[in-house]
Amino acid sequence: MKYKKILTxxxxxxxxxxxxxxxxxxxxxxxxxxxxxxxxxxxxxxxxKTAAVNVARNALMHIEKENFIEVRERFRNNKNETLSLQICNSAYKLFWSDASYDIECSPIIVNNIEYNVTINLLKSEDENVNLADGEHSSFFVPLEACVSWEINGKEEISTIEGEIKSEDLR
Structure with a gap:
């Protein structure tokens, strides 16, 4: 009765x-x-991060179009060698670690974020992937593409692994 009185x-x-x-x-x-x-x-x-992974995939696809033997020999001679990918005159351009960038070149920009791309030889403990010897190393070069960008003063990094293969297998 009391509840009815409160409601009414x-x-x-x-x-x-x-x-x-x-x-x-x-x-x-x-x-x-x-x-x-x-x-x-x-x-x-x-x-x-998704944009960075796509930039890294594009970098590996671009390096696959380069001369395989030159890339393989460069990494065989110096396992710490790195490649950088820049945009020069609206096209990708690779720079080895000992080369200087052109003035008109810039990092890859997606959605107003600068993505810096470096490509290194994949550091693997698996001896089958060693570039020094073996049949596998004659046709494949295992690589790692690292993409870094900065947001709010904090550097972020995404890495993907892949390998380029010889023109003989394509």
Missing amino acids: DSKGLTLVEVLVSLTILGIVLMGTMKFFSQAYTYTNMNEK
């Missing part, structure tokens, strides 16, 4: 009741908004 009472709500309900609603909404903010940050970072 026409006096209305007091200011205290309205403030308490708004406070509770505000706390619930703040928690919900924090969730959406974190989800946006996570999605934004994954978008940049």
Whole structure:
């Protein structure tokens, strides 16, 4: 009986009741908004990582078009050799570690983020992938493409592994 009287009472709500309900609603909404903010940050970072992986794949595809024997011999002679990929005159250009960049060259830019690409010989403990000897090393060069970019003063890195193969196998 008492509950029916409260629901049918026409006096209305007091200011205290309205403030308490708004406070509770505000706390619930703040928690919900924090969730959406974190989800946006996570999605934004994954978008940049996806772009970096695609840049690395493009770098490996580009180096596969280069002279296989020259690339293989360069890495055989110096296992710490690195390649950098830059955009020069709207086209990709590879630079070995001992070469200097052209003035008109710049890092790869996707969605206003600069991605720096370096390609190294894959450091593997598997002796079948050793470039020094073996039949496998005559036709394949295992490489690692590292893409780095900076967001809010923090450097991020994505790496993919792949190998280029000799024209004899293509």
